[in-house]
Amino acid sequence: MKVIVCAKQVPDTNEIKINPETGALIRDGVPSILNPDDANALEEALKLKDQRPDTHITVISMGPPQATDMLFECLAMGADEAILLSDRAVGGSDTFATSNALSAVIDKYVKEFGPYDIIFGGRQAIDGDTAQVGPQIAEKQHLPQVTYVVDFQVSEDGKTVTVKRQLEDGYEVIEVNTPCMLTCTKELNEPRYMSMKGIFNKDKKITVWNAADCEVDLTVVGLKASPTNVFRSFTPRPKGKGSMVAGDTEAEIAANLIASFKEKHII
Amino acid sequence: MSTNLADYKNIWVFAEQRQGKIMGVALELIGEATKLAKDIDDETKVCAVLVGNGIDHLAQECFEYGADMVYMLQHPLLENFTTDAYAKVMTEAMEEYKPDIVLYGATHIGRDLAPRIAARAHTGLTADCTHLDVSVAKYIEFAKANTTLDTSTLDPNSPDKGLKMTRPAFGGNLMATIISPRTRPQMATVRPGVMSKNERVEGRTGEVVNVAVKLEEADVRTKVLEIVKEAKEMVSLTDADIICSGGRGLGGPEGFELIKAFADKVGGVVGSSRACVDNGWIDHAHQVGQTGTTVKPQIYFACGISGAIQHLAGMQNSDIIVAINKDPDAPIFEVADYGIVGDLYKVIPQIMEAWDK
């Protein structure tokens, strides 16, 4: 089967700090990582390849040239090749424009390598948490989509997949024919580590395309073609810090807390 | 869609229903839309859009919670949610009736559907909003009270009535306000639990518009084989007045027995940090935070929770926050109204005892 995995390099939001004086985001020294849900997307593709060794996995991404580090990691985990769209013309894209750009990469892929069977993406990226790019690529590729995938099976002939889609209070079992777009959650699997063989394999390559290489329509990508714009951005004001509840013993502290609740009519 | 922005009127709420029950977030959005409509002009109507099959009876509930109009999109193929069918009928209805704003709950269905519609309608979508404004004056008020934004460049008398959609980014470290200046409708998904429902007015009615729906089996490419409700305990974190949340400081899954007893005592609901969910101590349904539920109870007890930014993102709007933590430097104390430094296993039983006194 031919599988495309959409992956994004993101700052590790766990490591981001705010400069208390300026209120600005400190991104210096913040490590860039493979977006966690995208690692689950890649893992699911790799599991498919374990079952069906003829599976070919292409990871595609859009981002600055440094995103090749992340793609290198994907290859070392076991993907067969990677394509990065890197061009100033696509900078500043919102999810709508990003999906246009990635869809152009996929169209170009099809021209060069023929049709694909499945596109896996992560449920959402931790920098924006929008979960929009997957469904929007599906729309542009005219594919059926299933989001929040927590279980994945493919039929013997590779033509039908059966997935579980997570809901807040349970799940749905959905059957869909290939080609289709699936977005993956962390519950789906445990991503594997890079292998030594993967790290030292020199045959695998990362192709970097610019906008012209993948024939992106420049009127539908980038900041200007994005229907949404950032009006303002800011940091939340820390909620006023309260006070420590006085008392020498736990019993005293508890009594003081409840007394204060009652005094302020909280209970 | 069209660029003649003035053709677009009214606020639509995708009134998500599952198995004939309206989701709470839909009613919250009707409440929010009521406020926004007033700030636009007297003509702007709040419209609920009901998509399904055999759900006529739900219109009344939408009216009683504040909808002026209900658009009914019914068809046997809309019985269960499928992206293809719902996206098709919603986009076609939007093209016909041209709403100015469309709001969706940021549920697993809303977050699947809305981006697909936005892509098809060539319009913008802002995910997981926690605050909405149309009036610049109100936006300034909000920004002054809650943010570090310099509002001096904003004109409170501005005629701008575009939707300003505020949402957390970078794991809650940053907030951004997003606009869709050139396309209509302006669309947003909104997190459950952050907006307020209107008071229900029994017997309140409005206009029902039955929309002719065009659907064929071939339009729907996914087949729902089964919908499984997991027999997990119903957790209604968003409606709870009091939440007792446990974190890794509980030390193990048994700790939730104490938290449960605590919650039962104070009439609350059990919440959790992600660390406990990741450790398998408790189900994800209890998780509060950026990747869990957003809550704003009257009292939030954070027990053995350090106060990571992703956790704070989901609970810092609670009316009163009580933090119990061994570590006096734990960041949770930065947002707590009441801080208690101590061992939760000693403190909680005492609070339970003092509660009834």
Ligand SMILES: Cc1cc2nc3c(=O)[nH]c(=O)nc-3n(C[C@H](O)[C@H](O)[C@H](O)COP(=O)(O)OP(=O)(O)OC[C@H]3O[C@@H](n4cnc5c(N)ncnc54)[C@H](O)[C@@H]3O)c2cc1C
């Ligand atoms: C993309 C992303 C999304 C995330 N989303 C969420 C989310 O939605 N919700 C969420 O909660 N987290 C989320 N996290 C995880 C978050 O960063 C933290 O790791 C998590 O909240 C920590 O949980 P904790 O406070 O229970 O554990 P810890 O940080 O380990 O804190 C335990 C605390 O318990 C205290 N303690 C220990 N023993 C006792 C005792 N006997 N009595 C009193 N106090 C005690 C300790 O002093 C410590 O402060 C997310 C992370 C990422 C990367």
